[in-house]
Amino acid sequence: MPGPLAGIRVLEMGQLIAGPFCGQLLADFGAEVVKIEPPKAGDAMRQWGRTDAEGRPLWWPVIARGKKSLTLDLRKPEAQGVVRELAAKTDILVENFRVGRMEEWGLGYDALKAINPALIMVRVTGFGQTGPYADRAGFASVCEAMGGLRYIAGYPDRPPVRAGISIGDTLAGQSGFQGALLALHHRQRTGEGQMVDASIFEAVLSVMESVVSEYDGGGHVRERSGSFLPGIAPSNAYPTGDGETVIIGANQDSLFRRLSQAMGRPELAEDERFANHRARGRNQSECDAVVAEWTAKHTAHEIVDLLAEAGVPAGLTYKAPDMLDDPHFQARQSITRVEDPQIGPIAMQNVFPKLSASPGGIERTGPELGEHTDAVLGGWLGYDDAKIADLRAAHVV
Structure with missing residues (x-):
């Protein structure tokens, strides 16, 4: 065609x-x-x-x-x-x-x-x-x-x-x-x-998203932050029990609630430090530490499968061979x-x-x-x- x-x-x-x-x-x-x-x-x-x-x-x-x-x-x-x-x-x-x-x-x-x-x-x-x-x-x-x-x-x-x-x-x-x-x-x-x-x-x-507007409207210069975006949590690269890295993006309130349940800690969604988007942003390091403590106890594939079932975005950091082998890429x-x-x-x-x-x-x-x-x-x-x-x-x- x-x-x-x-x-x-x-x-x-x-x-x-x-x-x-x-x-x-x-x-x-x-x-x-x-x-x-x-x-x-x-x-x-x-x-x-x-x-x-x-x-x-x-x-x-x-x-x-x-x-x-x-x-x-x-x-x-x-x-x-x-x-x-x-x-x-x-x-x-x-x-x-x-x-x-x-x-x-x-x-x-x-x-x-x-x-x-x-x-x-x-x-x-x-x-x-x-x-x-x-x-x-x-x-x-x-x-x-x-x-x-x-x-x-x-x-x-x-x-x-x-x-x-x-x-x-x-x-x-x-x-x-x-x-x-x-x-x-x-x-x-x-x-x-x-x-x-x-x-x-x-x-x-x-x-470049709102980088210019952040400075022009509020005097803020965005700086390097590594594997996360400041104020967006949890959305980072987390260690796993088998030495891999898993990417989790659960920075919306509904997603964080699902993540908390999948982690076996539903009370986190009600914790005043993590109860809404801005609170998690203010306490980003603490939030990431809690998630990392959980991911370190499981293999990367266990985490991805569990969070997929829970409806939480998560994935592995693929290299070329991973892309070639992945059934979704193939389908x-x-x-x-x-x-x-x-x-x-x-x-x-x-x-x-x-x-x-x-x-x-x-x-x-x-x-x-x-x-x-x-x-x-x-x-x-x-x-x-x-x-x-x-x-x-x-x-x-």
């Missing part, structure tokens, strides 16, 4: 994570995504991350899944001309070069809009297309810090930590994807394309295996979110460099073999 974006043509330009993750999401839901890469080295993501025993990268098959690879040396005027021809037939162009690079090549939004007024151009950068920091290089690590995430991540007696993944990049990619869908809806009503300005620092800022096909021509079947997260009438799908893993150059230039632009051969001889493709 074709995905909801079937028939939508996408040009993906740029490299690494933020822009390509936006392209991955578009491909997941059926768009024809053509990724433009430098002819010799290709996207740097072909080399990033861990490899299998044969030295083959394991991230590339995921972030480039469903895409076609077209090689073009964008420094050459001939290649820039090819992009203009492609843009005339494109619905969405995604790029994540530094601000001004596309304009240097004559491929800025105004230039391409003149060719194709219906074009949607998604521009993913560290700091956005405007403002005094627009020209700065902006990797996710820096933008996560400036967006406020790094300061509150970790423990108060230690320096800030990172999440362990490039969360700023993926948030920006999701923002670009969201903006593209909104722009498509606008175009459906008006016929007009537009530019989507998706910055990494603002993508991070957008998920929902949250992880799928896709055949890769080089690696063989490789597990990866499935398309998400799940749509009931027009679900997405993964057509292929990441392509070989330039695998679809001839097909795209011939199919999209009508180039014959001789013209493509000339471009290859001139090292344009």
Whole structure:
């Protein structure tokens, strides 16, 4: 079944994570995504991350899944001309070069809009297309810090930590994807394309909850608190009798009542220290200590099963093998295996979110460099073999 974006043509330009993750999401839901890469080295993501025993990268098959690879040396005027021809037939162009690079090549939004007024151009950068920091290089690590995430991540007696993944990049990619869908809806009503300005620092800022408002309205600066949120109790990581860690979230009054009953201590729900949300927040350390004393007497699986029956949110801290083995992940096909021509079947997260009438799908893993150059230039632009051969001889493709 074709995905909801079937028939939508996408040009993906740029490299690494933020822009390509936006392209991955578009491909997941059926768009024809053509990724433009430098002819010799290709996207740097072909080399990033861990490899299998044969030295083959394991991230590339995921972030480039469903895409076609077209090689073009964008420094050459001939290649820039090819992009203009492609843009005339494109619905969405995604790029994540530094601000001004596309304009240097004559491929800025105004230039391409003149060719194709219906074009949607998604521009993913560290700091956005405007403002005094627009020209700065902006990797996710820096933008996560400036967006406020790094300061509150970790423990108060230690320096800030990172999440362990490039969360700023993926948030920006999701923002670009969201903006593209909104722009498509606008175009459906008006016929007009537009530019989507998706910055990494603002993508991070957008998920910072009430951090800014807490300071502006009350002078409070949220600090690092480790595995819990101040004033939210019990909601923490607790030790178990078998040396594991279990996450319990019972910070609503009704949930704490159920937790107290499951612990065999129903009187805790009436204790003035824990009787309501604010009281538990004021006595957070005491509340967590009571819960931890109970969890330490049971195995992690015993706790999770008991609390599931009691209707209290609880879970284990999963690693990759736990996800692969979990029957719920399997029932929902949250992880799928896709055949890769080089690696063989490789597990990866499935398309998400799940749509009931027009679900997405993964057509292929990441392509070989330039695998679809001839097909795209011939199919999209009508180039014959001789013209493509000339471009290859001139090292344009």
